[in-house]
Amino acid sequence: MACGSCSTGKDGQPKGCKNNGTCGTDSCNKLSVFDWLSNMSLPGGVEPFNYVEIRFKNGRKHFFKNTENLTLAIGDVVATEASPGHDVGVVTLTGELVKVQMKRKKVKKDSDEVKKIYRKASQKDIDVWQSCREREEPMKVTAREIAIKLNLKMKISDIEFQGDGSKATFYYTAEDRVDFRQLIKEFAREFKTRIEMRQIGFRQEAARLGGIGSCGRELCCSTWLTDFRSVTTSAARYQQLSLNPQKLAGQCGKLKCCLNYELDAYLDALKEFPRQDVKLQTQKGTAVCQKIDIFKGSLWYAYEGEWMNWHELTTKQVHEIIKAAKAKKPVASLEEFSAELQKTESTDFGNVVGQDSLTRFDKPKKGNHNNKKRRRKKRNHKPRGKKPNKNA
Structure with a gap:
């Protein structure tokens, strides 16, 4: 389900959060799951699994029990149990795949972590939830200013309001332990709500905030990676x-x-490669490994004292040389086994897609232009008549 920023505007055009790379408000595409068991019907006499997976802000997910036997589907907004009050989240997974996820994450059905679902969220619940979400960004700026004012070595990375607005969770990162007792008093006085501080790691911070990696794609931790x-x-x-x-x-x-x-x-x-610290014993001398190429399966060796002359060998040849040295029958030299150097062939890129020449817009050379002028003059030049012979 998309967030409110992704809905359509008054003119029918999509609003969009205009945040390239990932959703900036509700993280629509974070940790989305494809239910590959949705088209499978249960055998006769088997009751459906009565637990669902619900996602909250920035990929935070928990498992809840559907005690009211509500008809839930992926994308439904529900009100869940919280302490105190209730929270609002989006259903991300239902059915038998929830059982697989709970087993994978070692969450037991009778655990205290598994709470229950109250109801499907009403319009009033959604309005309160959206109004609290709009307060989070201004609060983050103010909270950072207060932390700097108190000279605390911490970074407040994210704020998450509970669905009913009764509690705000401040996520922060810090290298050392932080005494934030005075900070909580300042926050409670400033924001007039219940405050909860939760420390997270630097990788969890990147997963919550999202971004673009050096590969040009969204961060793995914010899209699909859950175990660090x-x-x-x-x-x-x-x-x-x-x-x-x-x-x-x-x-x-x-x-x-x-x-x-x-x-x-x-x-x-x-x-398949020999150890790089193993030296090759030959009659010419001792050779030391300088470089390996895993993709080609090659190793480069140089004699001690002749570090500039490298000899390329294959893994099979190196094993043969080591085997001969162990049998106390060392080979004469590496030159006998060195791989032949491949001649560098000039690569000819043919025009296989029908593209035009890159130089088609270049200006013609001056020499060709002058030659055209000369040819034009010769065509326009008329031959003169012969002079009369006086002696005739």
């Missing part, structure tokens, strides 16, 4: 990436989660 696994610099080393913090860090300031996506493929490919 630890990322280490060894993942970059295995993939032969430069250990540059500016390139390896994401918008949260931590290592990018996408470094783990292709790590297993690299680890499987590296199983």
